[in-house]
Amino acid sequence: MSTIDHPATIETMLSGRRPGYSLPQGFYLRSDVFEADLRLLESRWICAGHVSEVAESGDWITAELGAESAIVARGQDGVLRALANVCRHRGSRVCLEPKGSGALLTCPYHAWTFHLDGRLRSAREMPSGFDPAAHGLKPLSLKVIEGLIFVSFGDAPPHLGEAEAAVAAMMRLYDWAGARIAARRTYRVAANWKLVMENYHECYHCAPSHPEFSVLHALARPNNRTLSNEPDPETGLADFEAWTAAADGFETARVMRSALADGALTGSVDGQLLAPPMGPGGARRDGLCVFGELGLLSAFLAYADYGLIYRFIPRGVLDSEMEVIWLVAGSAEAGRDYDPERLTWLWDVTSQEDKLIIERNQAGVASRAYEPGPFSLMEPGTQAYVERYLGELANALMAGFGTGTKGGTADGL
């Protein structure tokens, strides 16, 4: 849909939006809003994967967002770096696959080769005076938090500060740094990314749409949340809800403990454990799960015996991906310690249900009969997410965005 149908500027739509209601139609349909969204999202931190995927020198993975693509590679020196996946000859993508391994990165177009740290190694038939040192792959910002790899495409990514401390405490409790990936699946959703995120942040839909999830999780019931900033005496884990706008230069994060149904220990058919406990939090088997988030597109869920990384990837105005990565203890072996089918059952069925309801939401939102509707008492998370998005979009528009690549920080973890 174009601005012909919605002639207001984004700024006018922002100022005219009714608080406590879902967004005006143009936010979900307009390509200019989507472009502005991408500029905002590119400036933030996104989860690119887990360190177990790049454990050895030469291993690399890629992560995409809009027009941007990052290579996260472990160099011969053992250091993990993020590099812009853009060849310095004429701009081709260098790495075309989600992951790979090798001593060099070779551009498929004219075969320039790069070292794993980004330095240009060879370029054929270049004129005299050509300076290889000035044509390395550009560095991007990278941060590893308890085994999770975060990258940013922004010139000046928000500080991690308290956000990092909050999610690190959650992940440390379940030893995510020592985890391994048991499974990963991508769910393609024919909807605007904001409908995907709005859906993820409320459990108003859980009872009608997720019967399997709802029998196990207190979150599916009204008035279930008892947040406390007092650390749990046994785990030291405090609930944390910052939702701090990035305008002050800090990334947002959220950590929330939530109860499972009586007797349930994890997210499984019968609530019984599916895999060996992870870390000291898993060993306690206390019937809790912990939801976490960092930035605008990365979410985490820790059970006693397995974990989930949710990577939300906007692909087009009406095209989004939800990638789900299942983590288990590093020593757990498929077949011996867990059954991959049983491990992935709950969040596979839940994600398929989410795809369906989000696509129906998009279909209705595209109609001329759509108008923003009021949030319920069970949608505070969605309301907070929407307000945060709007505030940050307004700030970003005022500031003129300002993303790009820069000399980033390499993290040796």
Ligand code: FES
């Ligand atoms: S664009 Fe990469 S070698 Fe030409």
Ligand SMILES: [Fe+2]
């Ligand atoms: Fe859902």
